Amino acid sequence: MSRSSLIAQIKEKKSFLCVGLDTDITKIPEFLKEYPDPVFEFNKRIIDATADLCVAYKPNAAFYESRGVKGLQSLIDTYKYIPKNILSIIDAKRGDIGNTSDMYARAFFDEEASGMGFDAITVTPYMGNDSVTPYLKFEGKWIILLALTSSVGSKDFQYLGTPEGTLYEAVIKKANTWAGADRLMFVVGATKSTEFTDIRKYAPDNFLLVPGVGAQGGSLEEVCKYGITKECGLLVNSSRGIIYASNGEDFAEAARAEALKLQQQMQAELEKAGVI
Ligand SMILES: O=C(O)c1cc(=O)[nH]c(=O)n1[C@@H]1O[C@H](COP(=O)(O)O)[C@@H](O)[C@H]1O
Incomplete structure (x- = not known):
């Protein structure tokens, strides 16, 4: 998904919400266990209940890989179910030497090879340029x-x-020489809201993926105060706060209610910042 489509989606939905699909089979409602794939069934219902309120979904690979072959199938089916007009992020936090990164990129970006063609992947910067740039060979895909x-x-x-400067500032400055703001985002935790002002000096145009609201206690208002831009520039993630809002038969409606609360706050922030 291109930057302009992402921004258009944000303006249309009045939302910059990313719903985190950190689906733990031990935490999903009991009645789903009767389905052939309870994790996929859970994700499918969460997606159906929230697709008009969010602009991105972010399955975290650990929750799927921990279940072996079955988990991988749940992940592939979930990827396929995410509507194509919504940004799909695989939260895999990969990083390795160049030829290995090529394989990670193929695993998550090359749908013909693996069954998965996510729009974006989270990557660790520690191993530097050759560990990061292989993902950019896939045209139109994002590195976060x-x-x-x-x-x-x-x-x-x-x-x-x-x-x-600090290590995280050095990461931002250097990585911005490898790719433009149309291919590169950064993760900045919502629990670090006051640092956003500094970060915006080095990353004025990059979208920031911001986890940490909800279960980790970060404040959406604070994040927006320091981090929002004229093109929004933020994707704010909540996983547990949305998907485990209820453990009963009403889990999807409860997830929708939580997503709606965040969407409404986001709409107010977008209006305040003049994005919409
Ligand atoms: O890359 C991430 O998404 C990430 C980075 C970070 O600094 N902190 C962080 O919590 N995350 C992820 O964001 C999600 C947060 O989940 P909740 O705390 O349940 O909303 C998890 O999938 C984390 O792995």
């Missing part, structure tokens, strides 16, 4: 590079000083 993550452990390395 980890910059400043939401978790406590982000303090261990990401704030360390380098001649280019």
Whole structure:
């Protein structure tokens, strides 16, 4: 999906919500266990209930890979079910030497080879240029590079000083020489809202994928205060806060209600920032 289509979708839906499909088979409602693939059935109903409220879906690969062959099938079926006019992000956090990254890119981008043709993948920057650029060989696909993550452990390395500023600033500056804002996004945790002002100095046009609202306690309002741009420039993810809003028969309606709350807040922020 192109940058202009993503922005058009944001304006049309008045939303920059990404629904995280971190589907844990031990947490889904009991009655779904009767279906041949309970995880896919769960995702299908979540997608049906939220597709008009969000602009992206982000299955996290760990939740599928942990179930072996069955999990991979759930992931492939989920990828195929995500409507093609909604951005599909595989949250795989890959990063390896060039020829291995070629294979990861094929695994998640080359639908003919693997059954999956996601629009975007999360990638770790640690191994540098040759680990990141193979994904760019797939025309029109996005890399979402980890910059400043939401978790406590982000303090261990990401704030360390380098001649280019903190490590996360160095990542942003360097990566922006490898690709433009039409192919490259950065992950910045919602729990880091005050850092957004600095980040926008180095990434004025890049979309930022922002996890950490909902279950991790980040504030949408704070993120927007410092991070929103004239073209929005944000995709805010919530996984557990939406998909596990209820554990009963009404789980899909409850997920929709949570997604709607976020969409309404997002609409207000988009209006305030003059995006719509
Ligand atoms: O790359 C990510 O998406 C990510 C980066 C980060 O810094 N923090 C973070 O929580 N994530 C992912 O975002 C999702 C957050 O899920 P919830 O906390 O349940 O909304 C999970 O899939 C995490 O793996």
